[in-house]
Amino acid sequence: MSNISDLIERYLKELLAASARGMIEIRRNELAEQFNCVPSQINYVLATRFTVEHGFLVESRRGGGGYVRIMQLPRDQRLDSLSQLLNLVGREISQRRAQAIIERMREEKLITDRESRMMQAVIDREVLRLGLPARDQLRAMILRAMIISLLGQKGE
Amino acid sequence: MSNISDLIERYLKELLAASARGMIEIRRNELAEQFNCVPSQINYVLATRFTVEHGFLVESRRGGGGYVRIMQLPRDQRLDSLSQLLNLVGREISQRRAQAIIERMREEKLITDRESRMMQAVIDREVLRLGLPARDQLRAMILRAMIISLLGQKGE
DNA sequence: TAACTTTGACCTTGACTGACTTTCACCTTT
DNA sequence: AAAGGTGAAAGTCAGTCAAGGTCAAAGTTA
Numbered sequence: 031m032s033n034i035s036d037l038i039e040r041y042l043k044e045l046l047a048a049s050a051r052g053m054i055e056i057r058r059n060e061l062a063e064q065f066n067c068v069p070s071q072i073n074y075v076l077a078t079r080f081t082v083e084h085g086f087l088v089e090s091r092r093g094g095g096g097y098v099r100i101m102q103l104p105r106d107q108r109l110d111s112l113s114q115l116l117n118l119v120g121r122e123i124s125q126r127r128a129q130a131i132i133e134r135m136r137e138e139k140l141i142t143d144r145e146s147r148m149m150q151a152v153i154d155r156e157v158l159r160l161g162l163p164a165r166d167q168l169r170a171m172i173l174r175a176m177i178i179s180l181l182g183q184k185g186e
Numbered sequence: 187m188s189n190i191s192d193l194i195e196r197y198l199k200e201l202l203a204a205s206a207r208g209m210i211e212i213r214r215n216e217l218a219e220q221f222n223c224v225p226s227q228i229n230y231v232l233a234t235r236f237t238v239e240h241g242f243l244v245e246s247r248r249g250g251g252g253y254v255r256i257m258q259l260p261r262d263q264r265l266d267s268l269s270q271l272l273n274l275v276g277r278e279i280s281q282r283r284a285q286a287i288i289e290r291m292r293e294e295k296l297i298t299d300r301e302s303r304m305m306q307a308v309i310d311r312e313v314l315r316l317g318l319p320a321r322d323q324l325r326a327m328i329l330r331a332m333i334i335s336l337l338g339q340k341g342e
Numbered sequence: 343t344a345a346c347t348t349t350g351a352c353c354t355t356g357a358c359t360g361a362c363t364t365t366c367a368c369c370t371t372t
Numbered sequence: 373a374a375a376g377g378t379g380a381a382a383g384t385c386a387g388t389c390a391a392g393g394t395c396a397a398a399g400t401t402a
Contacts, residue, residue, distance in 0.1 A: 033251035035357065058382060068359055073383065078356085093366025096381040144336070145301060151335035152308060157327050171313050172328075179307035180300060191347065214392055224349055229393065234346085249356025252391040
C-alpha cells in the first residue's frame with residue numbers, strides 16, 4: 031500500500047500529535063518538495079483527509095509569506111450534540127463523508143469499534159446498490175437512523 | 187481437473203497458510219498475469235471459493251495503489267451460527283423476519299442491546315423508503331452486511 | 343443439458359498532474 | 373499617500389493514469 035497521499039496524511043497527523051495546541055502551519059510548496067510531489071497534491075490530501083467531517087479545520091493564505099494551517103478540533107468543540115451530528119449528515123451524504131463521520135464517532139468513543147464497523151459496512155455503496163442521487167439520500171436516512179438509535183435513547 | 191481457477195485457489199490458500207495472520211494482500215492484475223488469465227477471473231475465484239460461507243473475508247480498494255485483501259476466518263462456534271443466520275437472511279427478507287433474526291442474535295448474545303437497537307432501526311421500512319420487492323432486497327443486503335461485519339472481529 | 347469456467351467490453355473509484363487563476367506583501371512611481 | 377506593478381505564494385479543476393468491479397456472453401465439462 032502506502033501511496034504518497036497516505037504518507038503525507040500520516041506525516042501531517044504526526045506533526046499534529048506532536049504539536050501543543052493541535053495546530054500546525056506548513057508551506058505547501060515545501061511540503062510538496064519534501065515528498066517529491068506536485069503542490070496541488072497537498073490540496074488533494076487536505077481535501078480528502080482533513081475535512082470538517084474528519085474533525086479538522088484548514089485555513090490558508092496566499093501570496094508572499096503564505097501558509098496552510100491545519101487545526102484539529104478540540105474535544106469540547108467536537109460532536110457533542112445529536113443535532114450537530116445529524117446536521118453534519120444532512121439529507122444526502124457521500125460514502126466518503128459518511129465514513130469520516132463514523133470514524134470520528136469512533137475516535138470520540140461515542141460508538142464502539144464493533145458498532146463503527148457495522149455502520150461502515152452498511153453505508154458502503156456496494157451494499158446500497160442504487161443510482162445517484164438516490165443512494166446518497168438513502169445513506170443519509172440510514173446513517174441518521176443509526177445515530178438516533180444509538181444516541182437518542184428514545185423510549186429508554 | 188486442474189483448471190486455472192483451481193490453481194489460483196490452491197495458490198492463494200498456500201499463501202494464506204504461509205502467512206502469519208491468515209491474511210494476504212495481492213494485486214489483482216499481477217496475479218492475473220502470473221496465471222495468464224484475465225483479471226476478472228480473479229474475481230470469479232474469489233466469488234466462488236473465498237466467500238464467507240467458506241470462511242473467508244475479502245476486502246479491496248481501487249485506484250492507484252489498489253489491492254485485494256483476503257482473510258481467513260478462524261472457524262469457531264460463533265462464526266458457524268452467524269453463517270447460518272446469513273443463509274436465513276437470503277437475498278430478500280421482510281421486516282418481520284429481519285426483526286426476528288436480530289432478536290435471536292440478541293438472545294444468543296451475538297450482539298449487544300445497543301447493536302440490536304441500531305440494526306432494528308436500519309431495517310425499518312420507514313428508513314428504507316423503496317417499493318417492493320426492492321425494499322426487501324435492500325434490507326437483505328444491509329442485514330447481510332451487518333452480520334458479515336461481525337465476522338471480521340478478531341482478525342483485525 | 344446443467345453447471346461451471348473463461349473472457350472481454352464497459353464501468354467506477356482513487357491518486358496524481360499541470361495549466362491557469364487568485365491573492366497577498368512589498369515595491370515603485372507620481 | 374495613492375495607484376499600480378511584481379513576484380511569491382496558494383487554489384482550482386478538468387484531465388490522465390492506475391487500479392479493481394460487473395455482467396453477460398461464449399466456451400467447456402460432467
